[in-house]
Amino acid sequence: MQPFVSHTGRVAVLRRANVDTDQIIPKQFLKRIERTGFGAFLFHDWRYRSDGTANPEFELNRAEAQGATVLLTGANFGCGSSREHAPWALADFGFRAIIAPSFADIFYANCCQNGLLPVVLPEAAVSELFQRCAATRGYEVTVDLEARAVSDAGGLRVSFEVEEYRREMLLRGLDEIGRTLLDEARIAAFERSRLALSGAKG
Amino acid sequence: MMPRTLFQKVWDAHVVSQVPGGPALLYVDLHLVHEVTSPQAFEGLRLSGRRVRRPELTVATVDHNVPTGDRRLPIADELSARQVRSLVENAREFGIQLFDLDSPDQGIVHVIGPELGLTQPGMTIVCGDSHTSTHGAFGALAFGIGTSEVEHVLATQCIVQTRPRTMEVHFAGLAQLGVSAKDLILALIRRIGIAGASGHVIEYTGPAIRALSMAGRMTVCNMSIEGGARAGMIAPDETTSSYLRGRRHAPAREAWEGAVESWALLQSDPGAAYDRRIVMDAAAVQPQVTWGTSPGMTADITERVPDPDQAQSEADRRSYQRALEYMDLRPGTPLEGLKVDRVFLGSCTNARIEDLREAAQIARGRRVASGVRAMVVPGSRQVKAAAEREGLDRVFTEAGFEWRNPGCSMCLGMNEDVLGPGERCASTSNRNFEGRQGRGGRTHLMSPAMAAAAAIAGCLVDVRAYMRASTASTGSIDNAMRTEIALEGHLLT
Numbered sequence: 001m002q003p004f005v006s007h008t009g010r011v012a013v014l015r016r017a018n019v020d021t022d023q024i025i026p027k028q029f030l031k032r033i034e035r036t037g038f039g040a041f042l043f044h045d046w047r048y049r050s051d052g053t054a055n056p057e058f059e060l061n062r063a064e065a066q067g068a069t070v071l072l073t074g075a076n077f078g079c080g081s082s083r084e085h086a087p088w089a090l091a092d093f094g095f096r097a098i099i100a101p102s103f104a105d106i107f108y109a110n111c112c113q114n115g116l117l118p119v120v121l122p123e124a125a126v127s128e129l130f131q132r133c134a135a136t137r138g139y140e141v142t143v144d145l146e147a148r149a150v151s152d153a154g155g156l157r158v159s160f161e162v163e164e165y166r167r168e169m170l171l172r173g174l175d176e177i178g179r180t181l182l183d184e185a186r187i188a189a190f191e192r193s194r195l196a197l198s199g200a201k202g
Numbered sequence: 203m204m205p206r207t208l209f210q211k212v213w214d215a216h217v218v219s220q221v222p223g224g225p226a227l228l229y230v231d232l233h234l235v236h237e238v239t240s241p242q243a244f245e246g247l248r249l250s251g252r253r254v255r256r257p258e259l260t261v262a263t264v265d266h267n268v269p270t271g272d273r274r275l276p277i278a279d280e281l282s283a284r285q286v287r288s289l290v291e292n293a294r295e296f297g298i299q300l301f302d303l304d305s306p307d308q309g310i311v312h313v314i315g316p317e318l319g320l321t322q323p324g325m326t327i328v329c330g331d332s333h334t335s336t337h338g339a340f341g342a343l344a345f346g347i348g349t350s351e352v353e354h355v356l357a358t359q360c361i362v363q364t365r366p367r368t369m370e371v372h373f374a375g376l377a378q379l380g381v382s383a384k385d386l387i388l389a390l391i392r393r394i395g396i397a398g399a400s401g402h403v404i405e406y407t408g409p410a411i412r413a414l415s416m417a418g419r420m421t422v423c424n425m426s427i428e429g430g431a432r433a434g435m436i437a438p439d440e441t442t443s444s445y446l447r448g449r450r451h452a453p454a455r456e457a458w459e460g461a462v463e464s465w466a467l468l469q470s471d472p473g474a475a476y477d478r479r480i481v482m483d484a485a486a487v488q489p490q491v492t493w494g495t496s497p498g499m500t501a502d503i504t505e506r507v508p509d510p511d512q513a514q515s516e517a518d519r520r521s522y523q524r525a526l527e528y529m530d531l532r533p534g535t536p537l538e539g540l541k542v543d544r545v546f547l548g549s550c551t552n553a554r555i556e557d558l559r560e561a562a563q564i565a566r567g568r569r570v571a572s573g574v575r576a577m578v579v580p581g582s583r584q585v586k587a588a589a590e591r592e593g594l595d596r597v598f599t600e601a602g603f604e605w606r607n608p609g610c611s612m613c614l615g616m617n618e619d620v621l622g623p624g625e626r627c628a629s630t631s632n633r634n635f636e637g638r639q640g641r642g643g644r645t646h647l648m649s650p651a652m653a654a655a656a657a658i659a660g661c662l663v664d665v666r667a668y669m670r671a672s673t674a675s676t677g678s679i680d681n682a683m684r685t686e687i688a689l690e691g692h693l694l695t
Contacts, residue, residue, distance in 0.1 A: 018397070018521065020633075022614075022636070022638050023636060027614045027638075030616065031267060032285075035242045075397065076430070080635060081332050082331060082332040082347060083238075083348075084239070084348035104430065105366075106347070109347075109348065110350070163224065163225070164223065165221055180357075180358045180362065181358060183218070186218050186219045186227075187229070187360055190218045190229055194229075
């Protein structure tokens with residue numbers, strides 16, 4: 001997994017709450033057996049009209065969103081289906097971090113598995129960022145996982161919380177399976193104690 | 203010893219190791235697999251030269267992508283066919299049991315686990331699907347995971363989890379006539395919102411929950427995810443053990459008594475503390491229909507489409523406004539009388555034999571309204587076979603419903619079962635997001651009985667108008683049918 005230490009990039013805004021994973025990546029694109037190439041289908045039904053042409057009203061199609069690598073959005077982002085194809089699509093499209101007041105649990109974990117950093121900030125801070133982004137052409141933020149802070153060139157600096165376990169995995173780009181298998185002896189011991197228990201129950 | 207909740211007991215029994223101040227490594231007793239979220243996981247194993255650690259604890263089926271029409275024909279969509287083929291090949295290569303399209307036990311993964319007796323109290327169960335919460339109905343800790351975590355479980359038989367908080371949802375009283383498990387859970391989501399239980403495992407308690415069949419309990423736990431919960435759980439009792447007795451993978455003979463004894467311990471201790479507690483009045487719940495584009499946007503069938511200007515917050519107002527535009531609804535319109543184009547009876551939420559019986563009771567002797575296309579998709583081959591033994595298929599086809607083969611079907615429309623743009627559908631599934639059942643499709647979620655009534659009426663309607671005098675409350679089968687089934691020896695409940 002690509003490590004995430006600190007990233008500075010342009011912000012794209014999707015000022016909606018409860019954006020579900022069916023919108024992020026609709027079901028017809030889940031038939032693929034690869035992990036790659038999902039960026040082309042990100043927010044498909046919002047990005048494209050039924051006739052296949054780009055929808056100029058959609059936030060990510062607007063000029064100011066092009067080249068953005070940080071997504072700023074509303075509460076409960078990524079709710080609904082557990083499809084990991086959702087963070088794959090976001091990352092493949094070019095996003096490195098997502099900032100929101102809250103994320104759905106499964107989606108949050110899926111992002112972390114892919115080096116896509118979900119940043120939880122208080123509603124007030126997210127509102128402030130929406131305003132700054134609207135007021136500044138080419139608005140950029142720095143998302144610093146090491147320092148656990150989001151900042152901009154205009155003096156804003158907000159801390160965010162992140163589980164230490166997740167932070168370490170992301171900072172070092174660790175493979176979680178490899179890490180768990182370091183504990184293999186304990187897994188084996190657990191399995192043996194299970195067998196002993198069921199044997200005792202008869 | 204501190205009193206513990208059911209959740210704490212199951213969690214504690216599965217901790218392999220624990221990072222101080224960090225997540226736990228939990229052992230997984232049952233890993234369910236389907237064709238959509240597994241290909242990349244198996245490919246990952248292949249690329250890293252790893253094996254499946256416990257093939258015997260891993261069970262696969264094909265459900266999301268499979269056709270529900272004539273199964274003798276090859277799958278028409280090339281990508282779908284390839285995805286199904288991948289699971290067949292992966293199952294063979296890694297030594298995993300697969301209930302494929304030829305198997306008499308194939309079906310929706312959250313339907314076949316319980317009916318095969320694979321799902322049992324006290325287990326940890328995971329699957330690459332958010333509705334894995336269904337299995338919590340047995341007092342198991344069951345939750346959905348992403349594909350990377352699927353690979354992790356395949357390789358290690360463990361999952362890394364941060365301990366969630368607990369929420370008790372107590373349903374006081376009993377549900378009224380015509381009000382089912384689906385209505386209870388929709389009423390809860392209406393109250394707490396679709397993120398109301400984020401970070402929590404819900405334990406459902408109370409007489410209304412105890413009165414539910416296992417199918418009803420599965421409906422409630424299934425939709426826990428729609429309230430943002432990590433998982434839902436219901437403590438096992440005699441209903442649970444009666445359901446499991448004799449099932450293929452349930453503890454057999456000498457092991458049965460010991461199993462039932464250990465399941466009896468899977469209760470929350472008196473005085474055990476939950477992080478949050480909510481009390482719902484079951485008797486006050488009315489038959490529900492969703493009107494908007496999330497499961498929380500639900501109302502009593504007797505109510506009207508809400509007015510966005512009455513919403514609690516600006517964000518809510520905007521999302522209600524957007525939902526009404528998408529659903530082509532105007533504030534103040536009565537929900538009863540909204541014409542439907544399609545009806546879908548199916549999904550892991552409501553496609554078990556009990557759900558089909560409830561719908562059949564409404565459909566019997568009546569006709570699907572002209573202009574409505576109504577489909578019944580049984581949750582598994584076993585459910586389909588049982589329904590056919592009971593003659594439910596004839597009840598449906600004589601009424602003008604299509605009787606189809608098992609799969610996820612129009613719950614998410616990955617196969618050919620999709621809504622056309624603008625089509626309004628009465629559905630027993632679990633999500634009414636924009637485009638969920640088909641781009642531009644308009645989904646109204648409801649119970650099986652309500653969906654059957656909508657098919658007959660040609661519009662959303664209060665099912666209680668259709669309930670016959672002989673029907674017992676909460677949709678349980680009537681005595682005559684119970685005797686007939688017992689004589690046949692085919693009682694699955």
